[in-house]
Amino acid sequence: MDFSLTEEQVMFKETARKFAETEIAPLIHQMEETKRTPRELIKKMRDLSFYGIQYSPEYGGIGSTYLEYAMVIEELSRVYCSLGGHISVNCLCAGTINDFGTEEQKKKYLPQLLQGDAVGSFAFTEPSTGSDPGAIRTTCVRDGKDWIINGEKIFITNSSLPGYIVVFCKDVEKDNKITNIIVPKDAKGYSTPKLVEKLGMNGMEVADVILEDVRVPFENTTGGEAGRGKGFTMLTTEIAIGKLGISAECLGMAQGALDEAVKYAKERVQRGKPISNFQTIQWLLGEMSADVEAARYYTYATAYWKSQKKDILFDSARTRLFVSQACHRVVSNAMQVLGAFSYSKEFNVERIFRDMKLAEIYEGVNEIQRVMAAAGILR
Numbered sequence: 001m002d003f004s005l006t007e008e009q010v011m012f013k014e015t016a017r018k019f020a021e022t023e024i025a026p027l028i029h030q031m032e033e034t035k036r037t038p039r040e041l042i043k044k045m046r047d048l049s050f051y052g053i054q055y056s057p058e059y060g061g062i063g064s065t066y067l068e069y070a071m072v073i074e075e076l077s078r079v080y081c082s083l084g085g086h087i088s089v090n091c092l093c094a095g096t097i098n099d100f101g102t103e104e105q106k107k108k109y110l111p112q113l114l115q116g117d118a119v120g121s122f123a124f125t126e127p128s129t130g131s132d133p134g135a136i137r138t139t140c141v142r143d144g145k146d147w148i149i150n151g152e153k154i155f156i157t158n159s160s161l162p163g164y165i166v167v168f169c170k171d172v173e174k175d176n177k178i179t180n181i182i183v184p185k186d187a188k189g190y191s192t193p194k195l196v197e198k199l200g201m202n203g204m205e206v207a208d209v210i211l212e213d214v215r216v217p218f219e220n221t222t223g224g225e226a227g228r229g230k231g232f233t234m235l236t237t238e239i240a241i242g243k244l245g246i247s248a249e250c251l252g253m254a255q256g257a258l259d260e261a262v263k264y265a266k267e268r269v270q271r272g273k274p275i276s277n278f279q280t281i282q283w284l285l286g287e288m289s290a291d292v293e294a295a296r297y298y299t300y301a302t303a304y305w306k307s308q309k310k311d312i313l314f315d316s317a318r319t320r321l322f323v324s325q326a327c328h329r330v331v332s333n334a335m336q337v338l339g340a341f342s343y344s345k346e347f348n349v350e351r352i353f354r355d356m357k358l359a360e361i362y363e364g365v366n367e368i369q370r371v372m373a374a375a376g377i378l379r
């Protein structure tokens with residue numbers, strides 16, 4: 001597989017890197033304090049088309065591939081992973097409509113989601129479950145031409161930002177099979193009472209969602225009548241793409257930690273010489289660079305396969321498993337290189353260490369990724 005980047009891909013990567021360094025970096029402190037995704041950053045990312053990279057121009061995207069998408073997420077996450085997560089989750093919502101919606105739904109919702117005018121969320125997790133699709137309790141019941149939705153979703157990314165949310169519900173009329181419904185976040189009965197207090201990823205807004213007699217037209221059923229009861233397929237298909245996004249987030253964080261460790265190792269002097277002269281530090285940096293490069297090839301390969309329309313269900317599970325663990329190793333090693341300073345908020349590595357842990361948990365814990373990776377070879 002040849003990953004020599006085209007001129008256009010190099011331009012994408014450089015644009016995202018420059019944007020992250022000049023526009024995101026100065027706002028990190030503010031985001032860490034307020035736990036909000038600044039609206040001005042959303043506007044700027046909209047202007048750069050970061051929300052619609054891999055989608056068709058017919059619906060407001062720019063018609064590039066998942067490789068460009070992964071590169072942009074990588075570059076944003078190298079500086080601040082919360083923004084990579086924010087975009088990746090918007091794509092879970094947009095992707096569900098793009099891949100499973102009716103033509104009318106694509107025309108109505110995608111231009112807003114792909115151009116950053118509306119922010120998308122994807123609501124599966126509930127107080128009782130995050131790993132078992134059969135155990136969700138949120139229900140949708142038909143009432144004339146409408147759905148009435150009741151339930152509670154927890155840990156939902158972007159749910160406090162205006163836009164749309166695709167909600168997975170038990171379809172009572174259909175033997176409790178899972179049906180996905182597009183809900184505007186300003187619908188009566190939809191609320192996000194408070195943001196979740198979390199360890200890291202502070203610039204990515206995450207809130208619990210209450211759905212209390214939320215009434216939306218029946219035509220909001222993702223995929224229309226034919227889409228009813230197909231929620232499980234929608235969930236697994238879109239989460240597979242989500243895991244590609246998380247892999248790119250991990251790659252970016254690992255690269256960011258490596259960059260900081262290299263800089264520090266060259267500057268920090270012990271016993272009269274930079275610590276980069278110590279073989280122990282070289283071992284750490286050598287191992288980190290091997291993990292980063294492996295993570296890059298694995299992530300880009302999965303993005304390439306997805307762009308080739310290959311089913312990446314098992315590939316993305318394996319990739320996310322490996323890349324999230326590689327990222328964990330790299331960031332831990334970076335902490336060793338920086339010594340006590342890695343524990344101080346003065347250096348980015350402290351924050352990356354907190355942000356990185358989520359990648360082993362969300363959109364399916366790594367235990368599930370192991371089960372899926374095994375299922376892929378035991379078939």
Ligand SMILES: Cc1cc2nc3c(=O)[nH]c(=O)nc-3n(C[C@H](O)[C@H](O)[C@H](O)COP(=O)(O)OP(=O)(O)OC[C@H]3O[C@@H](n4cnc5c(N)ncnc54)[C@H](O)[C@@H]3O)c2cc1C
Pocket residue numbers: 089121122123124125128129130131132154155156157158198201206358361362363364365367368371
């Ligand atoms: C910051 C953040 C953002 C999130 N954003 C979203 C979002 O936008 N939308 C959304 O729907 N969810 C979101 N989530 C939820 C997340 O996807 C779930 O928390 C995750 O899938 C794990 O579910 P759980 O916590 O219920 O774990 P559980 O299912 O309770 O699992 C707990 C542990 O049990 C073990 N386990 C469980 N099931 C199995 C199994 N089948 N095989 C082997 N071991 C198993 C694992 O060790 C696992 O770690 C977010 C979570 C966080 C923290």
